[in-house]
Amino acid sequence: MLRVGLTGGIGSGKSTVARRLVQRGAVLVDADALAREVVAAGTDGLAEVVEAFGPDVLGPDGELDRPALAGVVFGDDTARARLNGIIHPRVRGRTEELIAAAPPDAVLVQDIPLLVEAGMAAHFALVLVVHADVEERVRRLVELRGMPEADARARIAVQAGDEQRRAAADVWLDNSGDQDALRAAVDELWDTRLVPFEENLRSRRAVRGGAPRLVEPDPGWAAEGARLAARVAAAAGERGRGASHTGSTSVPGLVAKDVIDLQLGVESLADADALRDALQDAGFPHRPDIVADNPKPEGSAPWPKRCHQSADPGRVVHLHVREVGSPGWRYALLFRDWMRADPAARDEYAALKRALADRHRDDPDAGGYAEAKEPWFDAALPRAEEWAAATGWVPVP
Incomplete structure (x- = not known):
């Protein structure tokens, strides 16, 4: 199968691209969704989080209180490393299960917010980066997610910058403007590159360089x-x-x-x-x-x-x-x-x-x-x- 890495900074609109790819036929493995799944109510992952960070990170409904947990780990490298040590192995395990269950002719898209920061780009046949200008990302986080502006800017600041993401990107999708234009760009990418790439990969067929231009x-x-x-x-x-x-x-x-x-x-x-x-x-x-x-x-x-x-x-x-x-x-x-x-x-x-x-x-x-x-x-x-x-x-x- 063709394995594609999808990433972008917080507020870039990566989820919009992921949804459109699924509509076109991609199989999506969403790292954020899996990170929520492995600490859902009743899981051993949640039990370990509560043991590590105390009962205050547990909501009255038995689910993880994410804002409370974020308040504990944000800005604390030791606490964040401990949390990652609980969540990341479980996410990797679920990712491997989902990949194994995908059809052999799938265009499998792995949505990984910190793909660049984690140094994972080289492990995908193609990396898609969704970009939006910083001020537009701040606006979205404040207006659409209700995040305080200072928190939005702080979260953007600790992620990879545009230069790092450009170095990792085989495809750069600009989502600073019109949503119709973004969907059209994703459709063109699907039709002219992703589908032929998967077919070539499955058939072991190489792309030839053609005449000397x-x-x-x-x-x-x-x-x-x-x-x-x-x-x-x-x-x-x-x-x-x-x-x-x-x-x-x-x-x-x-x-x-x-x-x-x-x-x-x-x-x-x-x-x-x-x-x-x-x-x-x-x-x-x-x-x-x-x-x-x-x-x-x-x-x-x-x-x-x-x-x-x-x-x-x-x-x-x-x-x-x-x-x-x-x-x-x-x-x-x-x-x-x-x-x-x-x-x-x-x-x-x-x-x-x-x-x-x-x-x-x-x-x-x-x-x-x-x-x-x-x-x-x-x-x-x-x-x-x-x-x-x-x-x-x-x-x-």
Whole structure:
């Protein structure tokens, strides 16, 4: 199934997005709802909360008095950690039960308010962040929830800021204005990205990059590369030896196809093969037809690797899995770092790319474009090696 993380600051309107996704067919696992469920009247969770914080957090109806509990733990890190130690394991257990019960073709949306703060973004195939301006969020909390303004601002202040959420977001949904516009954006996301993503994931079908269409450098590529590399590293776990952003989109100022290249290091290709299903489940189907890189210089033995690509129609990714220390692994890092450090070489390569992309603009899979660049790579390798020797460069993923 496709697992999607949904988050946003308090008052952002995340619940509105969640409801619309459910209306369109998503399976929702709501962390806030589960947090209430595991401390409902009569549960062992509530009994443990009362034991930890006293009978004053229990209402006359036998339910948890949430405002009273909030007054005890808000601003007290020790008390909040104790409460989390009671609630979080129970929520995780219920979450696992609900995920196991979902259909195998589900678009499963996990609504987690503190997804970013808890460092959970890398464990989802896609992360949706709902945003609203701070003043609009304060207004909603005061007018719609009856919260004192000082409390609203205090709660917003202890959550992640916009910069942190943007770094985690594959999709940024702005809910500062019209609700109809928000619903339309969610519908478009469902139809054009979430449903095709799930179908591709279930079928182990990769999204292809298509013809060589170059675009101007995008400052957002660096954050995307870092986010996707973290996702790959999380999927690889202990078998991984570093995931990094490589290729043209990793070089600031370089024109490129809008494709994020990633490299995952492994001890051996046996480890790469053992990781195949985990990477596919994370959103990166295997390409069994790609088993090696063209060597540098041309004519030597091919450089073995494994290749995966993204199932996400909204983001083309090429994931190269190579043995740490192998020629292909080293070259990917050398090329990236040399291009970053040498503006003249970067400009020379950009001019070549433009000329070849125009010549091969009707190439449906960019194979001819890629092949035509190989002589330049061969000729440029000695210059890259000279730069590495002069600077004392060492490969760092």
